[in-house]
Amino acid sequence: MAKRLHDTEIWHKEWYCNLSQTHKLLVQYLFDNCDCAGVFEANYKIMQFLIGAEITENDLLAIKQVVKLANGKFFLTDFISFQYGVNLDELNPKFSVHKGVIKILEKNGILGKDGECLKFETVTEGLGNSYNVTAQNKDKDKDKDKDNNITSNKEDEKPKKTKKEKPEAVVLGEFKNVILSADEVTKLQELYKEKFATAIEVLSSYIGSSGKKYKSHYAVLGKHNWVYQKIFEEKGSNGRSGYTTKPTEDKSSILRKVSEAF
Secondary structure: OOOOOOOOOHHHOHHHHOOOHHHHHHHHHHHHHOOOOOEEOOOHHHHHHHHOOOOOHHHHHOOOOEEEOOOOOEEEOOHHHHHHOOOHHHOOOOOHHHHHHHHHHHHOOOEOOOOOEOOOOOOOOOOOOOOOOOHHHHHHHHHHHHHHHHHHHHHHHOOOOOOOOOOOEEEEOOOOOEEEEHHHHHHHHHHHHHHHHHHHHHHHHHHHHHOOOOOOHHHHOOOOOHHHHHHHOOEOOOOOEOOOOOOOOOHHHHHHHHHHOO
């Protein structure tokens, strides 16, 4: 036996109080005996026997929530919104409960294959649920959609900021730990001339042995930093640079790496 939600406040609804005793029983019968989509096929003999009074089609249509379908069956227009908490156009086939309801609605011509549903009169005083959407609310929703579309169109019109691409890095030194851009390599070659490879190895060896980290290797190799001073300002007895360590990577190999990076 199917178990369904029941509106306990129905006895205090004005529209229900205005019904005759026969029609009150008929409302309860319909909501208890329709299928899971709110569709039912009238059997007047059974209804007459159970309710204890003669029931005709006019009695069914006298109830606001009831409409007659093209196939002769009847449909409770607010049954789905009350039982499932959604409107007809909000049924989702991904949910197993909704899937069966959708099949019944399609079979009875209430819901088309494209999801379009029949237009029924809005029930203003049904089972008292909060899910019925009035025409006024629908218009408000349409206005909101229009505003959202206008806002989104304006956002689309705004020029999109393009991210600046970082220059490709060139990794140099014996320990592969000196990182420069191609532009920085060019500037440092002009600064150090034939001592460029030596300067790279000085920094590479220091970083490798000390674990020191720098935000900018280009800045460390600059004219006013210690690498430059070590190479050009320290003089030996013969007046030449006191730094004589032979670099493991000559200038031609460094230039080749720079060209390969591009």
